[in-house]
Amino acid sequence: MRKMREGADGTARLTWDVRAPAPFESAWNILIKIQLLNAIGSEEIQRIGGVNLGEADPHRLFHSSAGWDVPYIASCLHVDSARIRTAFMEHLGFPRREGEKYAVRHCPDCSALNYHCTLFNLPLISRCPWHGKDLTQGCERCGWLPIRWRWRANADLLRWACPDCGHVIDLGGNLTVKCIPAETEEAVRTHCRQMLNWWSKVQKATGDASSLLNPLAYEARPFDYEWMWRLNWATGVCAPPAEWGVVPPTLSAGVLVRLPGEGLPQCNSRECLKAHRLVRKSIFRRFISGHAECFSELMAMGPFERISLDCSAICTLCVAFLSWRAAHERRLPSSERQADQMPSPRLRGVTLSGISSNGQYDAMLSFLNFVRIWAQIEEQSSVSAFRIIALRGESEPMLIPHVVVNGAREQVVCVIPRAADLFEIATKRCAKRRSGDVPMAHPVGWNTVIDGKVLFAARHHQPHYRNSYHHIYV
Ligand SMILES: [Zn+2]
Numbered sequence: 074m075r076k077m078r079e080g081a082d083g084t085a086r087l088t089w090d091v092r093a094p095a096p097f098e099s100a101w102n103i104l105i106k107i108q109l110l111n112a113i114g115s116e117e118i119q120r121i122g123g124v125n126l127g128e129a130d131p132h133r134l135f136h137s138s139a140g141w142d143v144p145y146i147a148s149c150l151h152v153d154s155a156r157i158r159t160a161f162m163e164h165l166g167f168p169r170r171e172g173e174k175y176a177v178r179h180c181p182d183c184s185a186l187n188y189h190c191t192l193f194n195l196p197l198i199s200r201c202p203w204h205g206k207d208l209t210q211g212c213e214r215c216g217w218l219p220i221r222w223r224w225r226a227n228a229d230l231l232r233w234a235c236p237d238c239g240h241v242i243d244l245g246g247n248l249t250v251k252c253i254p255a256e257t258e259e260a261v262r263t264h265c266r267q268m269l270n271w272w273s274k275v276q277k278a279t280g281d282a283s284s285l286l287n288p289l290a291y292e293a294r295p296f297d298y299e300w301m302w303r304l305n306w307a308t309g310v311c312a313p314p315a316e317w318g319v320v321p322p323t324l325s326a327g328v329l330v331r332l333p334g335e336g337l338p339q340c341n342s343r344e345c346l347k348a349h350r351l352v353r354k355s356i357f358r359r360f361i362s363g364h365a366e367c368f369s370e371l372m373a374m375g376p377f378e379r380i381s382l383d384c385s386a387i388c389t390l391c392v393a394f395l396s397w398r399a400a401h402e403r404r405l406p407s408s409e410r411q412a413d414q415m416p417s418p419r420l421r422g423v424t425l426s427g428i429s430s431n432g433q434y435d436a437m438l439s440f441l442n443f444v445r446i447w448a449q450i451e452e453q454s455s456v457s458a459f460r461i462i463a464l465r466g467e468s469e470p471m472l473i474p475h476v477v478v479n480g481a482r483e484q485v486v487c488v489i490p491r492a493a494d495l496f497e498i499a500t501k502r503c504a505k506r507r508s509g510d511v512p513m514a515h516p517v518g519w520n521t522v523i524d525g526k527v528l529f530a531a532r533h534h535q536p537h538y539r540n541s542y543h544h545i546y547v
């Protein structure tokens with residue numbers, strides 16, 4: 074095993090090429106280069122000090138500087154600490170991420186230069202801006218490489234190769250770190266700063282609720298609707314720099330809604346029913362009245378038609394409205410008159426982070442629930458088949474991205490797509506359907522078994538469309 078050289082003061086001196094690290098070079102890449110240039114494994118690095126692998130979660134080394142003594146490592150490498158700090162997301166203004174595997178995303182051209190950028194592991198981006206190449210999905214095996222690597226005398230010592238994704242780091246026989254060309258280095262700086270500026274603007278606009286954005290920076294499995302709603306909000310605040318290939322959100326923009334975090338005042342069932350009727354009326358006036366034909370068509374449908382809807386032709390607004398009513402009124406209305414004569418006003422409430430945890434009906438929460446159902450239908454119908462399932466509990470937690478903030482008074486802040494945008498999308502689709510005189514439903518096979526919990530079901534009727542059903546709970 075190679076012996077570490079020691080300076081007069083006893084600190085380890087590591088072999089290093091001071092042209093590295095390049096701007097915004099990731100901690101993962103820096104650690105690999107230290108190991109290769111000095112032919113040392115992770116245990117020896119720990120002995121030298123400056124890097125603490127920890128026991129439970131070695132991958133946190135690449136997410137956060139918590140396990141690093143940055144000034145010490147910088148002094149061992151004879152470089153300025155500032156050049157090491159940009160290796161960590163948390164020093165670039167992003168939230169600290171812990172307990173996640175580090176699945177390394179590569180740009181093939183950067184890999185060829187032995188470069189890996191700190192920002193490549195941001196889940197919301199998809200492209201290397203200075204090379205214009207798509208980033209790979211992320212390789213966990215690469216994440217383990219620096220931790221598991223052991224130097225062996227007969228090893229092909231200056232070469233790393235990942236058996237899973239084929240990523241190679243080869244320093245060549247002369248032990249030099251490849252340098253990225255000066256103009257690329259400048260481009261890296263510019264593009265990274267643009268991304269950081271965008272992120273900081275969005276954070277500023279989100280204010281005390283900026284932790285709502287955290288999953289955009291570190292969630293391991295993004296692209297569920299809640300993740301997308303956060304992105305709708307973020308990209309709606311201001312457009313992200315185009316070259317990073319930020320995953321385009323399905324809906325155009327989002328809004329932040331603030332609710333008092335304290336429990337709701339108790340109201341009796343009569344008052345709740347009154348509140349519900351007001352919300353229902355205002356939704357009807359504001360949205361449904363422009364879709365009266367769609368509403369009549371849906372109201373006239375029998376159970377077989379309701380589960381045979383066509384994703385490309387449905388009125389997402391009216392389906393959402395009826396599902397929302399079924400959620401709170403506990404049954405699908407079959408006609409306006411009948412619903413108005415509801416015998417027992419046993420309205421069902423929803424909860425959000427403890428607000429109305431007693432299942433109390435609240436007008437604001439109920440309206441949010443309507444937009445939530447509508448947005449989910451709008452998003453789901455564009456990508457897959459779906460079923461709307463009625464839950465039977467006394468009150469249901471509403472799945473909307475939200476955080477509790479403690480200002481002068483505790484508040485719950487949530488992010489949700491803008492109803493006006495949903496209205497525009499739905500209205501365009503409905504106008505097209507009506508002008509082509511296309512029905513909303515294509516009932517097939519009358520031997521279908523009706524499941525009382527399924528309020529509506531829709532699928533794509535075009536050939537070659539994959540129809541896997543997603544469930545929307547109301
Ligand atoms: Zn690249």
Ligand SMILES: [Zn+2]
Nearest residue numbers: 212215235238
């Ligand atoms: Zn790999």
Ligand SMILES: [Zn+2]
Nearest residue numbers: 364367388503
């Ligand atoms: Zn419509």
